[in-house]
Amino acid sequence: MITVAMVLARVPGLDEHRLRLWIAEEWVRPMRQGGEPVFEEIDLARVQLIFDLDRMEVGLAAMPVVLSLLDQLHEHRRQMHRVLAMLEHPAR
Amino acid sequence: MATDPYETLGVSRTATQDEIRTAFRKIAKKNHPDLNPGDSAAEDRFKAANAANEILSDADRRAKFDRGEIDAAGQERQAQRPDRQYYRDFAQGSGGARYGAGAGLDPEDLGDIFGEYFSSREPGGSRPRKGADRRYRLEVPFLSAINGATERLTLPTGETVDVRIPAGIEDGQALRLRGKGDPGRNGGPDGDALIEVGVVPHGSFRRVGRNVELDLPVTLAEAVLGGKVPVPTPRGEVNLMIPAGSEAGARLRLRGRGVAESGGTAAGDMFVTLLLVAGPRDGALETALREWQERHADFDPREAVRRSV
Numbered sequence: 001m002i003t004v005a006m007v008l009a010r011v012p013g014l015d016e017h018r019l020r021l022w023i024a025e026e027w028v029r030p031m032r033q034g035g036e037p038v039f040e041e042i043d044l045a046r047v048q049l050i051f052d053l054d055r056m057e058v059g060l061a062a063m064p065v066v067l068s069l070l071d072q073l074h075e076h077r078r079q080m081h082r083v084l085a086m087l088e089h090p091a092r
Numbered sequence: 093m094a095t096d097p098y099e100t101l102g103v104s105r106t107a108t109q110d111e112i113r114t115a116f117r118k119i120a121k122k123n124h125p126d127l128n129p130g131d132s133a134a135e136d137r138f139k140a141a142n143a144a145n146e147i148l149s150d151a152d153r154r155a156k157f158d159r160g161e162i163d164a165a166g167q168e169r170q171a172q173r174p175d176r177q178y179y180r181d182f183a184q185g186s187g188g189a190r191y192g193a194g195a196g197l198d199p200e201d202l203g204d205i206f207g208e209y210f211s212s213r214e215p216g217g218s219r220p221r222k223g224a225d226r227r228y229r230l231e232v233p234f235l236s237a238i239n240g241a242t243e244r245l246t247l248p249t250g251e252t253v254d255v256r257i258p259a260g261i262e263d264g265q266a267l268r269l270r271g272k273g274d275p276g277r278n279g280g281p282d283g284d285a286l287i288e289v290g291v292v293p294h295g296s297f298r299r300v301g302r303n304v305e306l307d308l309p310v311t312l313a314e315a316v317l318g319g320k321v322p323v324p325t326p327r328g329e330v331n332l333m334i335p336a337g338s339e340a341g342a343r344l345r346l347r348g349r350g351v352a353e354s355g356g357t358a359a360g361d362m363f364v365t366l367l368l369v370a371g372p373r374d375g376a377l378e379t380a381l382r383e384w385q386e387r388h389a390d391f392d393p394r395e396a397v398r399r400s401v
Contacts, residue, residue, distance in 0.1 A: 001231035001292075029190070031228060031229075031230075033243070033246075034244075040187075042183070042191075045178060049179040052120070055117075056120055056121050073129065074184065074188055074191070077183075
């Protein structure tokens with residue numbers, strides 16, 4: 001279980017206020033247990049990504065646009081991989 | 093990759109902090125691995141720029157580099173965190189669907205497309221289809237896994253679900269919540285939520301199958317004289333009878349005090365292993381033990397061990 005404190009420890013330079021804001025904006029969507037967010041590795045990596053984008057001065061207004069495009073890109077890549085897998089083994 | 097950090101960022105040796113920051117940002121924006129999935133050259137450029145930036149953005153380190161006290165490679169090893177995993181590594185895996193864009197084809201659709209392509213028999217398209225399953229992970233306390241519990245969980249969708257943890261669940265076992273996955277299509281059923289349960293180890297109790305083990309400290313007096321001692325179990329404290337003359341390491345059984353009974357499976361047992369504690373020093377006890385030693389000078393507790401070697 002990765003807690004807020006552990007995320008802050010693993011992403012130097014990130015403060016709790018910003019992390020909570022990103023969760024409130026649903027840019028990162030951890031589960032909640034007992035009202036507190038609990039993260040998985042994918043959530044942590046996404047926090048790191050948003051942190052990098054933030055440092056690149058992708059602002060609050062542009063962030064959801066960038067994330068949405070990235071999510072679509074990954075969605076398409078996942079599908080492409082599935083298509084390629086099926087071309088190799090059409091019968092599955 | 094021990095190239096000159098100034099070259100890597102494409103700035104002059106006299107560049108200001110602003111120029112360095114701008115140059116780094118420019119490279120980072122273009123080459124961030126998550127913005128370029130599948131392009132390892134971009135990843136290399138990003139890493140090199142990151143390492144160069146670690147040196148040049150810090151006035152102290154930059155001065156050291158300029159004086160030749162550190163080189164780009166040595167510094168780079170320090171600055172780079174080798175364990176960094178990029179978001180794309182997860183997004184490309186099956187777990188990536190958690191942040192899916194939602195508008196894509198599902199695997200069954202793909203199956204249909206290929207089914208049509210290869211056999212042109214399946215009608216496909218508007219067939220009812222079950223929604224995809226979603227995977228989550230839930231950590232539960234040791235005692236919840238032993239006794240069973242209900243954990244309230246808020247899914248990323250905002251939906252609150254009560255997850256019933258059956259007594260005796262094993263670490264890594266998955267629970268299925270029907271209909272809590274992605275919505276079905278064309279009237280098909282919703283997918284399920286698959287919740288993988290992680291059991292947090294306990295400070296004192298250990299689990300072996302359906303039994304629970306506990307190391308229990310007892311005093312010399314309790315071991316030699318015997319008596320009742322209180323023992324914590326997963327379901328409250330009980331009194332355990334220590335037989336007089338118990339050895340350290342003796343295992344005593346508390347029936348039915350292990351994993352709680354569930355679904356027709358009987359409860360497991362608890363095994364208590366005695367640990368001998370000498371306790372505070374006591375002159376009278378030491379005198380008595382010296383006398384004991386004289387009386388039992390021929391008793392050798394290590395005889396069996398010695399013979400086996």
